[in-house]
Amino acid sequence: MEIRNLFGELKQKIVGKHIKIVFPEGNDHRVVRAAARMKFEGLAEPIILGNPRDVHSLLTDLGFANPGIEIINPNDYADFNQMKELFVEIRKGKVSPEDAETILRDVNYFGVMLVQMGLADGMVSGAIHSTADTVRPALQIIKTKPGISRTSGVFLMNRENTNERYIFADCAINIDPNAQELAEIAISTADTAKIFDIDPKVAMLSFSTMGSGSGAQVEKVAEATRLAKESRPDLALDGELQFDAAFVEATAKLKAPDSPVAGQANVFIFPDLQSGNIGYKIAQRLGMFEAVGPILQGLNKPINDLSRGSSSEDIYKLSIITAAQTLDN
Structure with missing residues (x-):
């Protein structure tokens, strides 16, 4: 009997597809290492959120001196007003423009909005945030698929x-x-x-x-x-x-x-x-x-939550799964 390698099979599905995955926790070395590895192996095009100087410093320390990874700082994002307007529209009167200004500085809300706007295909978060911090913006913005009431x-x-x-x-x-x-x-x-x-x-x-x-x-x-x-x-x-x-x-x-x-x-x-x-x-x-997971399902686009005890390897594996989920959405 041939032994099938799960992640080897998943990698074959996603390699070279230029799938964009957002990593909101750019101040965590585990996350940055996993994101850089995805880029290095051609498995995804990561978008890391954070201060570019700090993220580049982490990448250098981890041995990825010039990985060509996109880094976005939510605090000086050029299209922030466009994002804010769309967020207010999605929330349909539940959030004022002033509230949106504050909410979207939260990296998880910002990251989910990048997915909603089609600027990214999926998101992996939760290394330093709670499950609620990751899932709440996904439910408010991405929402669940037709016929599914909850993730x-x-x-x-x-x-x-x-x-x-x-x-x-x-x-x-x-x-x-x-x-x-x-x-x-x-x-x-x-x-x-x-x-x-x-x-x-x-x-x-x-x-x-x-x-x-x-x-x-x-x-x-x-x-x-x-x-x-x-x-x-x-x-x-x-x-x-x-x-x-x-x-x-x-x-x-x-x-x-x-x-x-x-x-x-x-x-x-x-x-x-x-x-x-x-x-x-x-x-x-x-x-x-x-035990690989938890893998969130039922959302219109893949947003996945990590355990705060996750290793870089765990984050890397969940990132592979998230990229594979985008092919079925």
Whole structure:
């Protein structure tokens, strides 16, 4: 069996495409290193936000003396007034021009506006900002795709020595999604899976398999399954399923013999954030999977959030994924 290299495959998709990715945190050496590496390898055209003198100093210290990277200082941006006018229009009376002047000095708002204006294709932030700092401007400016009411966060669970790739959702954003929101998460996650060459087989997870248990939690997952199937009958999606029924073929034959997904699922939709977060960490720590993410989905253009504990390698990998997402938008 040929071992597929996940990031090698993604790099092949994006190399030479001149995809522009904004990095708002130009005062962080991890971010600057990752951005410069993307440029050096021909994987993206980074735009770093910050004071050009400070950014150039960091680049030099990191061994990238003349990388030809675009650096923008939001405090003296030539087209700031145009950006401000568009932002006020997008916010439709919720923000005054005076408020916009202040808000757009925030690097995350500024970076998202570059994406909205078509001057960049995606953004990676969160190395020194909270998830809310990254997601809020994305929701206010980029907004969610038609039919999707909110963004959600997935983890790619990757174990290359066995060729195993799975998607877990939502493990980052929505604490207790209702049935409609859970259906939307399932649909978005199936589409995200295709970026990683995963043919999605979506399991809607529960502590019950096809009515073996009862209660409000089970009813929510069953209703979410119905809504998702109704909205996207083309998807291989089923539920409610316990994890063993979704994953283990022998168990599936006993618990859900008529399911088109049971025993072969590769996309797992958890009923709430608590179970999703626990689930991916168990797979990461006990199953020795690499957990890549969270990858935000459901937005009109890709904006991704980092952990504040991210290494430069983590930022580099999420930047590759962000660039790959732009090809499917």
